[in-house]
Amino acid sequence: MVIPVHDLNPARRTPWVLYALIVANVVVFLLTPGTTGSLTGNVPLAELCRLEAFLDRFAAVPQELIHHRLPRLVPTGETGVGPGGAGCVVRPAGYEKSPELSVLSAMFLHxxxxxxxxxxxxxxxxxxxxxxxxxxxxxxxxxxVCGYAAAYAYALLNAASTTPLIGASGAVAGVLGAYLVLYPRARVWVLVPFLVFLPLRLPAWIVLGAWFALQAVYSSGGGVTGAGTVAYLAHVGGFLAGMLLALPLRPGTTQPPEPPRIAFGRQARRTW
Known part of the structure; x- marks a missing residue:
């Protein structure tokens, strides 16, 4: 998997919404229970129970989205000791939850x-x-819209799942799909892991096309062990939604200027 670091496609105006989204995601993450231990992987049980209760309330759950049926028992965020040892306490929910609004809140959780x-x-x-x-x-x-399309695409094909869906991945996948439609020939600097990280300048259609192909393979059940912890199907749904929504804007889109060629690490002047 390549790592993008920069695109050669200057924007004309300041992306205020983009900045606001990034700030909102970071702030929500810092306020999420268990954040302090996520860096080291050492999260106490009490913090895990608070996180479980937090996600049960604010994450999107496929079964809830499709059947609009909330669970009878939910974690309270408290710890207790039962027959199997210490664990998280569950009780009937003391709050109302809108499955539709949970998709919105889930977009800002990681x-x-x-x-x-x-x-x-x-x-x-x-x-x-x-x-x-x-x-x-x-x-x-x-x-x-892309975030909602991604969540419901996953939920429709996993209607019985009670695993919470969180993350901006579906909405961001929509942005990638739109970029592919609008600026397929824009150049993107990427790092390719091959013994060391090799910097390459590739067209966006290669970078984003390869990313989408990888998500499609994983969503079909292929790929690395443990891929089931990531909702790759949501990425596919968000990407396709982004492409479709961006198609009407493609005819009037100004393409970025062709960058100079690179020869032996230097920019080479064109002779033609």
């Missing part, structure tokens, strides 16, 4: 620093140009 930073990196690199093309208001609406 499972760890790597989850957060990975999403924000892709959003930072590719989001400014999409916002520039759409405008601030339409980009904000586009981002939310």
């Amino acid at each position: 499972g760890g620093w790597l989850h957060l930073l990975g999403n924000m990196l892709f959003l930072w690199i590719f989001g400014d140009n999409v916002e520039d093309r759409m405008g601030h208001g339409r980009f904000a609406l586009f981002y939310l």
Whole structure:
């Protein structure tokens, strides 16, 4: 998997919505129970119980989205000792939860620093140009629509799942899909892990096309062991939604200028 670090596609206006989304994601992550221990992996039981209760209330659960049926018992965030030892206490829910609104709150929740930073990196690199093309208001609406499309795409095919869905990945995947439609030939600097990290400048259609192909393979059950912890199908749904929503904007999109060629690590002048 390549790591994008910069695209050669200058934006004309300041991406205020992009900045607000990044700040909101970071702030919510810092306020989420268990954040302090997620960096070291050493999270006390009491913190895990608070996190479980927090996610049960604010994360999107496929079974709730499709059947609109909330569980009879939910974690309270407290710890207790039962026949099997110490664990988290569950009781009937003392609050009302809207499954539809949980999709919105789930977009700003992340499972760890790597989850957060990975999403924000892709959003930072590719989001400014999409916002520039759409405008601030339409980009904000586009981002939310892609997030909802991603969550419901996953839920429709996993209607019995009670595993919480969290993360901005689906909405960010929509941004990547839109970028691929609008700026397929824009050049992107990436790091390719091959013994060391090799810097390469590749067209966006290769970088984002390969990313989408990887998500599609994983969503079908292939890929590395443990891939089931990531909702790859949500990435696919968000990406396709982003592509479809961006298609009407493609005819009037100004493409970035062709960058100079690179020869032996230097920019080479064109002779033609």
